[in-house]
Amino acid sequence: MNHKSIALSAIIVWSIVAILFTGIFIYFLVGRPSRFSLMSKRFDTETIIEKKTLDSSDIHSLDIDWDAGQIQILPSTGQDIIITQSSYYQVEPFQSSIQGDILEIHQTDSGFYIFPFSRFHSSNITIEVPPMYLETLQLSLTSGSCNGNDLAAEHLYVSITSGRVTLNGRFQNITSELTSGNVSIETNNLPDNLFVEMTSGDMALKIPDNDGFQVKLDKTSGKFQSDFDFLVNPEQEDIYIYKSTSSRKYSVDMTSGHFELRKLQPSHSKAKSNTVIKSRLIEIGYDRNGNKLPPPLLFPWQKTK
């Protein structure tokens, strides 16, 4: 076998590979989108994928598990919990189930994909909750963001791998686990228990001024900042005491990252309630200021009729 026949064989083999993968690429690019295809259809504007209305009388807890996209938790006027999912892509509708008195909401996988970037097809969800005191509010985010205003819960659990969580309201017990990302919580009442575990990321907690509490800070690295005038016992440098040795003992475990414990200013809650009203006016396809959002760039054949 001379070098010419080897070269010829290589040309044939690599041509087959090139043709095959070019075909696959073109199929992905222009293939008819359907539930069974590998590509999701894209809409010109953010479109409602699913809307569910549930009676809130038997629901006392919320468990939200979302991978990619924005979660908005808003107060509703009626007695129903209204869940609206929207996206620029034809993603799978979310799944919800009631386990006892817990309403579980999960984002569903958007079909079969062949690379980790597949979850780029995010979808947004708006959950309108009537004014109620929840037993548990549990949020698990892989990415994306969550905004919630004027919420009230006995137990708040926030677990994020990445992304951003911004909540305000009244929370009696707070547990927050961050791998990375950003968590901002404002509570109008002083929590009885606080447990924070951070691998990295940023967390800001605002609590009202009070008669005293203590923080046990277990820090490998990172930064802890606070408005409170803490006293530190030289023999126990990881215990921060505010005013008195109260029974309220908070625990913060940081591998790295940035944790802020701030005093909630009395005027802050009023300003936030305006934000609630404003955010309720947000329509699909419009930003917070009411400006129409530009549609994503599309191939001509991907545009919906």
Place this chain on the structure above:
Amino acid sequence: MSKDKYATEDPRMKEARSALEGGFWLLVVATYLIISFVFRIWHFSWIIFIIAAAIQQIVRAIYLYKLPSPPTEEDRNES
């Protein structure tokens, strides 16, 4: 014809080929990023790299095919 001509590639040709391949891959990466960002097709745009690698191998094989054959034993005896 000397024997060395078949055994090793001309250093200038080698340098030119290396520069060409470097430019080619830079172009491939740029195409991948532009297409992926603009059309948001990260979940399959990586196929571009397989296609590019196949194209590179085809071009190399064509180049190899066009190289003159090394002298046979008979050619050597004649010379």
